[in-house]
Amino acid sequence: MKLTSRQERLLKLTFIDYTQMEDFVKAPLILNKAEGLYYWDADGRRYFDAIGGVFVALLGHRHPRIMEAMRKQMEQMTFTPPLHAISDIALDFVEKLGSITPGSLDYVKPFSGGSESTESALKFTRQYHRQTGHPGKYKFISFYTAYHGATFGAMSASGTGKRKTKFEPQMPGFIKAFPPHWYRDMFPSPADATRHAARMVEDLIINEDPETVAGLLVEPISNTGGIATPAADYFTLLRQICDRHNVTLIFDEVITGYARTGQMFAAQTFGTTPDIICAGKGLSSGAIPLGAMMARAEMAGAFLGSTHSESQFAHGHTFAGNPLGAAVGLAVIEEILEKNLCEKARTLGALLANKLEGLKKFGVVREVRGKGMLLGVELVKDLTSNEPFDALGMALKKTALANGLIMRINPNWFAVAPALIAEPADIDELYGLIEKSLREALAEVRP
Numbered sequence: 001m002k003l004t005s006r007q008e009r010l011l012k013l014t015f016i017d018y019t020q021m022e023d024f025v026k027a028p029l030i031l032n033k034a035e036g037l038y039y040w041d042a043d044g045r046r047y048f049d050a051i052g053g054v055f056v057a058l059l060g061h062r063h064p065r066i067m068e069a070m071r072k073q074m075e076q077m078t079f080t081p082p083l084h085a086i087s088d089i090a091l092d093f094v095e096k097l098g099s100i101t102p103g104s105l106d107y108v109k110p111f112s113g114g115s116e117s118t119e120s121a122l123k124f125t126r127q128y129h130r131q132t133g134h135p136g137k138y139k140f141i142s143f144y145t146a147y148h149g150a151t152f153g154a155m156s157a158s159g160t161g162k163r164k165t166k167f168e169p170q171m172p173g174f175i176k177a178f179p180p181h182w183y184r185d186m187f188p189s190p191a192d193a194t195r196h197a198a199r200m201v202e203d204l205i206i207n208e209d210p211e212t213v214a215g216l217l218v219e220p221i222s223n224t225g226g227i228a229t230p231a232a233d234y235f236t237l238l239r240q241i242c243d244r245h246n247v248t249l250i251f252d253e254v255i256t257g258y259a260r261t262g263q264m265f266a267a268q269t270f271g272t273t274p275d276i277i278c279a280g281k282g283l284s285s286g287a288i289p290l291g292a293m294m295a296r297a298e299m300a301g302a303f304l305g306s307t308h309s310e311s312q313f314a315h316g317h318t319f320a321g322n323p324l325g326a327a328v329g330l331a332v333i334e335e336i337l338e339k340n341l342c343e344k345a346r347t348l349g350a351l352l353a354n355k356l357e358g359l360k361k362f363g364v365v366r367e368v369r370g371k372g373m374l375l376g377v378e379l380v381k382d383l384t385s386n387e388p389f390d391a392l393g394m395a396l397k398k399t400a401l402a403n404g405l406i407m408r409i410n411p412n413w414f415a416v417a418p419a420l421i422a423e424p425a426d427i428d429e430l431y432g433l434i435e436k437s438l439r440e441a442l443a444e445v446r447p
């Protein structure tokens with residue numbers, strides 16, 4: 001793209017998330033239009049959106065059902081006073097979202113995004129323990145390589161190195177463990193690595209004193225970990241550990257929820273019911289900022305009481321649960337249910353995973369991982385050393401964009417998570433673009 005002088009001036013007066021703007025102005029991307037699986041830039045060039053923006057456009061861009069739900073709600077009411085009232089459509093959303101969660105997670109508080117949801121879950125957990133006879137429980141255990149959001153609590157729970165060391169000290173009471181994939185090369189099998197990782201979590205809780213540990217926060221599949229996908233029994237073990245020590249198990253499903261992994265939530269995909277699920281991103285398919293926290297109904301009971309008990313959840317956000325967001329969230333869930341998109345994520349995801357396996361012919365792909373339509377490909381210099389191939393990922397960033405393909409590349413792995421409206425022909429087109437871009441990137445780094 002060629003920038004106008006106005007664009008170049010204005011780009012230095014704002015910023016793209018986590019991006020050096022001096023670099024961005026050299027290879028800019030200014031988008032003007034989106035429809036279905038595609039974006040168009042300001043010059044009219046089309047891009048295949050292989051990542052739904054950033055794991056957001058679950059039903060593609062400008063889905064007609066969502067547009068219609070928004071139009072209808074706009075005619076009625078676009079804001080309710082959060083300290084005084086709730087809209088009926090927000091109650092419909094609470095009921096619908098609660099009905100698709102596993103177990104008894106039907107206590108639902110809508111928010112405006114992922115960070116608000118994780119941040120709220122941390123506060124909810126601390127207040128819950130305080131009100132159920134365990135006032136000393138305040139610590140959270142989470143994982144290196146995980147990302148839970150940009151606000152201070154969510155950032156303190158995140159394990160994404162330099163993204164947060166700039167802002168240290170982090171909040172006290174946040175302790176990190178290593179996820180199962182971290183030491184995978186040291187164990188004979190993924191099952192052994194999983195058992196070791198779970199054991200480490202329990203040892204942490206015991207050594208910290210269980211009466212000080214409030215919660216365990218985990219992404220079922222970690223994007224920033226490289227679409228790190230643990231074996232299912234990892235979550236069974238974590239559930240048992242949390243039960244043994246009265247620790248609240250929180251799943252951050254901001255990316256993995258809403259049919260993406262082949263079930264409504266990854267909790268169902270992995271067969272483990274947490275105490276709290278955090279949602280965001282695909283819940284609105286990108287039409288409006290929307291998130292939510294869902295908790296066990298029994299936990300919610302601890303927040304009911306008399307006026308003087310002060311037991312209500314001491315928390316709120318101005319835009320949380322606004323009627324437009326609720327209307328959009330409802331439309332997304334109804335579309336998933338009506339079109340059986342969980343099943344589609346499984347079958348189309350298997351097709352895409354199978355095709356991505358074909359990239360192993362280049363000799364630089366160690367693993368294709370993920371579940372359903374949330375997939376990741378790990379790039380290594382060779383299959384003996386398994387050394388990360390960052391230079392290839394950096395080159396792939398350029399070749400993908402040049403070929404009209406938007407993916408998440410970071411840089412020794414890339415993630416693919418197309419919208420669930422894709423059909424097999426779209427998967428063919430997507431694979432063709434990935435294969436071409438990877439071939440060209442390889443030619444660049446290994447001429």
Ligand SMILES: Cc1ncc(COP(=O)(O)O)c(C=O)c1O
Pocket residue numbers: 113114115116118147148149150219223252253254255280281
């Ligand atoms: C797993 C996870 N949790 C939380 C968040 C934070 O969500 P948001 O950026 O909407 O605040 C993100 C964002 O990328 C995420 O990937």
